[in-house]
Amino acid sequence: MDTPDRTQIVTPISKFEDSPVFNYINSLSPIKPVKSINIAQTFNSLSFSSPPSVFSSPHLSSQRESRFLKRHFFSGSSKPDLSLEDGLTGNMNEAIPDEVQVPGNPAEPPESSGGGCSIREVTVDPTNENLELALELPRTLKYDCGSPQCNKDSSEGNKTDPMLVVSDLPVTLFQFGENVCVERRLSFQSGAEIHGISQVEPNKEERTECDWESLISDASDLLVLDSSSNAEASRIEDQNTLDIRSSSLKSLTLQEDNAHDMQISESLVQIGSCENHEVDNSAAQSAVDDHKETDHTPDVFSSAFQNNTQADFPTEVVDNKAGSHISFGGKQRGIRRRCLVFDTAGARKRKLEEDSTSSSSVTSQSDGKYTSDDKQLVSIRPCNSTSPCMIPGIGLHLNALAATTRDPRVVKHETLASGKELISMPSSLSSIHSLSVEKKSLSSSLALSSTYTDISPVGNDLQDVLDAPHASVFKVGEDESSPKKKRRKLEQGGESEACKRCNCKKSKCLKLYCECFAAGVYCVEPCSCLECFNKPVHEDTVLATRKQIESRNPLAFAPKVIRSLDSVPEIGEESNKTPASARHKRGCNCKKSNCLKKYCECYQGGVGCSINCRCEGCKNTFGRKDGPSPMGFGEAEQEEEETEAGENNGLDVSLQSKQVRRDEEQCHDHVLPMTFSFQIGRSSMQLPYSSFGKPPRSSLPPQPNFEKHFQIIPEDETPEFLRGNLSPISGIKTGSPNRKRVSPPHRDFVSSPSRRNNRRLVLQSIPSFPSLTQQETSELQ
DNA sequence: GAGTTTGAAACT
DNA sequence: CAGTTTCAAACTC
Numbered sequence: 131m132d133t134p135d136r137t138q139i140v141t142p143i144s145k146f147e148d149s150p151v152f153n154y155i156n157s158l159s160p161i162k163p164v165k166s167i168n169i170a171q172t173f174n175s176l177s178f179s180s181p182p183s184v185f186s187s188p189h190l191s192s193q194r195e196s197r198f199l200k201r202h203f204f205s206g207s208s209k210p211d212l213s214l215e216d217g218l219t220g221n222m223n224e225a226i227p228d229e230v231q232v233p234g235n236p237a238e239p240p241e242s243s244g245g246g247c248s249i250r251e252v253t254v255d256p257t258n259e260n261l262e263l264a265l266e267l268p269r270t271l272k273y274d275c276g277s278p279q280c281n282k283d284s285s286e287g288n289k290t291d292p293m294l295v296v297s298d299l300p301v302t303l304f305q306f307g308e309n310v311c312v313e314r315r316l317s318f319q320s321g322a323e324i325h326g327i328s329q330v331e332p333n334k335e336e337r338t339e340c341d342w343e344s345l346i347s348d349a350s351d352l353l354v355l356d357s358s359s360n361a362e363a364s365r366i367e368d369q370n371t372l373d374i375r376s377s378s379l380k381s382l383t384l385q386e387d388n389a390h391d392m393q394i395s396e397s398l399v400q401i402g403s404c405e406n407h408e409v410d411n412s413a414a415q416s417a418v419d420d421h422k423e424t425d426h427t428p429d430v431f432s433s434a435f436q437n438n439t440q441a442d443f444p445t446e447v448v449d450n451k452a453g454s455h456i457s458f459g460g461k462q463r464g465i466r467r468r469c470l471v472f473d474t475a476g477a478r479k480r481k482l483e484e485d486s487t488s489s490s491s492v493t494s495q496s497d498g499k500y501t502s503d504d505k506q507l508v509s510i511r512p513c514n515s516t517s518p519c520m521i522p523g524i525g526l527h528l529n530a531l532a533a534t535t536r537d538p539r540v541v542k543h544e545t546l547a548s549g550k551e552l553i554s555m556p557s558s559l560s561s562i563h564s565l566s567v568e569k570k571s572l573s574s575s576l577a578l579s580s581t582y583t584d585i586s587p588v589g590n591d592l593q594d595v596l597d598a599p600h601a602s603v604f605k606v607g608e609d610e611s612s613p614k615k616k617r618r619k620l621e622q623g624g625e626s627e628a629c630k631r632c633n634c635k636k637s638k639c640l641k642l643y644c645e646c647f648a649a650g651v652y653c654v655e656p657c658s659c660l661e662c663f664n665k666p667v668h669e670d671t672v673l674a675t676r677k678q679i680e681s682r683n684p685l686a687f688a689p690k691v692i693r694s695l696d697s698v699p700e701i702g703e704e705s706n707k708t709p710a711s712a713r714h715k716r717g718c719n720c721k722k723s724n725c726l727k728k729y730c731e732c733y734q735g736g737v738g739c740s741i742n743c744r745c746e747g748c749k750n751t752f753g754r755k756d757g758p759s760p761m762g763f764g765e766a767e768q769e770e771e772e773t774e775a776g777e778n779n780g781l782d783v784s785l786q787s788k789q790v791r792r793d794e795e796q797c798h799d800h801v802l803p804m805t806f807s808f809q810i811g812r813s814s815m816q817l818p819y820s821s822f823g824k825p826p827r828s829s830l831p832p833q834p835n836f837e838k839h840f841q842i843i844p845e846d847e848t849p850e851f852l853r854g855n856l857s858p859i860s861g862i863k864t865g866s867p868n869r870k871r872v873s874p875p876h877r878d879f880v881s882s883p884s885r886r887n888n889r890r891l892v893l894q895s896i897p898s899f900p901s902l903t904q905q906e907t908s909e910l911q
Numbered sequence: 912g913a914g915t916t917t918g919a920a921a922c923t
Numbered sequence: 924c925a926g927t928t929t930c931a932a933a934c935t936c
Contacts, residue, residue, distance in 0.1 A: 636930065642920055643930045682921095719918065728933055729917045 631656040632664075639664035640675045642686060647672070650687055690715045691735040717742030725750035 632653060637643045639653050639662040646653045646664055652672070653664040663671050679686045692713050714732040717740055723729040725739055725748045732739045738753015739745055748754055 632931080634931065637920095641930080643932085645932075648920095679920095686920095716919095721918075723917065723933095727917080729919090731919075734933095 632659045632662075633657070634659040634662065636660075638662060640672065642679065647675075648687065650676075685715060688715065690731055691737050713737055713740040714742065718745045719743070720745040720748070724748065 632639055632644045632646045634641075634644045634657075637647075639647050639657070639659045642648045644653070644659065644664060646657060646659075651664075652666055653659055653662045663675075665672075676687065692715055714735055714737055716731075718725060718730045718732045720730045720743075723733075725733050725743075725745050728734045730739075730745065730750065732743060732745075733750050733752065736752055739748045739750045740753075
């Protein structure tokens with residue numbers, strides 16, 4: 131390897147003799163030259179303008195040389211690291227420029243047309259080396275800004291293409307661009323060292339594979355290059371670069387000059403081209419797709435979703451490793467999700483029909499394991515065969531959110547849970563769920579001797595998750611012979627809320643009157659409904675109905691309770707008791723129950739009444755609607771709260787916060803802007819348990835964790851959040867007149883990065899009483 | 912288990 | 924948007 135490279139290098143060097151750098155390098159021992167070259171290049175490129183002479187043809191030569199040089203360097207072993215390390219940003223340019231620099235102006239941004247020429251020339255060279263390279267080069271040329279650096283990059287990129295392919299991203303990823311450039315360099319170097327240019331391709335494949343894995347592992351970025359490089363030095367460098375990349379990707383804006391950006395873009399483009407060439411490798415492609423998605427996500431998704439997507443990546447990647455390749459880009463994923471929602475329904479039917487209950491249960495369990503192992507995989511609690519199925523449909527707004535979530539998980543979830551009948555499977559949530567699921571699984575197992583059916587929180591968008599109590603926690607009613615009795619027993623006994631059970635007589639379970647339908651779950655055996663259409667068999671009808679309802683009220687299926695994730699209770703709210711920020715989406719309208727019975731949705735949800743409530747004689751122990759003031763209750767009430775919800779809440783909060791942190795860590799910071807999905811992800815973890823399900827019914831583990839973790843931004847509220855309004859309540863209040871119900875916002879959920887910092891709202895379906903939460907929290911801890 | 916109460920959902 | 928009706932859960936006996 132080395133020898134050929136060196137020989138090759140010699141020629142280019144001769145060409146570049148003009149450049150002092152080359153001379154200097156030549157003077158150096160063959161081994162060292164690489165380093166020296168790099169250094170020299172850096173200097174030249176950075177500080178010095180390249181000699182004018184170089185411009186005309188030099189690019190080609192420079193590129194060639196660069197290749198050679200790089201090869202040497204890499205082969206040489208030493209330097210690349212330095213170059214890489216030195217400047218992810220500047221180094222990139224430098225390294226390339228060194229050779230290429232000549233042309234011109236180092237100062238000139240890559241944008242210059244010159245690059246194109248050089249590339250072309252380079253392409254010619256490739257013929258010798260590899261057709262692929264040639265192909266890539268032209269492509270690169272197209273994209274290349276023309277800056278010598280770019281050229282170099284491109285040339286390198288050619289070699290590195292595999293890596294690029296792996297990491298390939300849409301051009302959009304500028305931030306990543308820097309990284310990409312580095313990667314290219316690295317790859318290039320590695321390639322040179324490892325193999326002749328011709329060899330590069332195989333390397334590429336390897337790289338792609340390796341990269342893929344690396345990507346998977348890192349999720350954030352483009353680690354691909356690293357593994358690929360054969361040379362240790364190159365590896366090291368690659369790693370460094372990778373690390374840097376990841377870091378840069380996360381936080382980096384383009385520090386480098388436009389030239390860098392250009393390079394990046396070029397590299398990206400090249401990558402794309404490479405992908406085409408290399409497409410052969412399915413894995414590589416998939417990886418590339420993932421990368422693209424990830425990369426795009428940042429660019430495209432300014433919203434929190436990006437974060438989510440990124441965060442999800444790791445999992446996705448892992449999943450891919452596991453065997454399933456998810457090729458969905460974040461964006462695409464989102465789109466697919468929506469489709470999935472519906473698709474899932476179909477899938478569910480299929481699966482349900484095929485697998486029936488048994489399969490679902492099995493899958494769910496297995497899933498849960500996977501999820502636990504994978505961390506982010508959707509955790510599906512083993513649902514009893516009878517567990518109610520989640521309805522595929524999700525609120526439109528939810529869908530939008532779901533869209534942000536990552537498909538991979540969703541897919542997995544679907545596949546895994548498909549048997550279960552989850553209606554909607556937002557990926558993001560699923561990921562979150564996995565974690566939560568694990569925890570829950572433990573807690574649930576403890577709490578409930580009976581089997582739990584988790585509803586993959588994922589399934590429903592926010593709703594499901596939020597509503598988890600309803601849907602998510604399906605308690606298999608199987609055990610119970612008579613639905614009603616069982617239900618009551620369960621409720622009373624509080625064993626587990628399994629699936630919701632309805633007793634609809636006239637609504638056909640296609641209206642919100644039906645708890646199952648409202649929860650996005652299919653009716654199951656335990657249900658005693660008559661003429662029920664809320665079954666997989668009638669999926670179309672169910673979905674159509676859901677759409678109608680959602681058309682009327684986008685939030686119809688959204689969680690009814692909104693809770694802020696922040697541990698800090700909202701102003702006036704009691705922190706310890708009910709989730710401070712938790713509020714009922716619309717508020718209640720109680721007249722006679724004094725909000726002390728489950729007739730009251732607020733009470734049922736375990737949240738205090740808010741300004742949105744129009745209740746009369748409110749005595750809601752969880753809090754009052756009166757303004758910011760926390761609960762206006764008497765101490766007695768507070769005591770009650772404490773007893774009922776307080777413990778749970780407090781624990782939950784702390785626990786949740788911890789979990790959230792954990793989740794975040796796991797998920798990664800990669801996700802820059804926390805977005806909706808991201809938050810969801812966190813929450814999702816908990817969601818499974820979190821379900822706010824009505825306390826009485828479900829003995830299931832409380833969702834406390836979920837509450838805080840899960841953040842769903844109600845459409846209504848979203849604007850406020852976006853605005854920076856923190857308190858969900860306030861948002862709600864502002865949005866809707868006190869006495870009037872808040873009309874669901876028409877906007878789709880848009881997560882804004884800013885939200886992260888801000889308080890997170892959690893939409894929850896009617897929360898179960900806090901009591902359950904304690905167990906979970908304790909367990910979690 | 913039947914009947915009543917309650918308030919959300921749906922309708923006008 | 925307000926008022927009414929429908930509906931099913933929650934509750935009581």
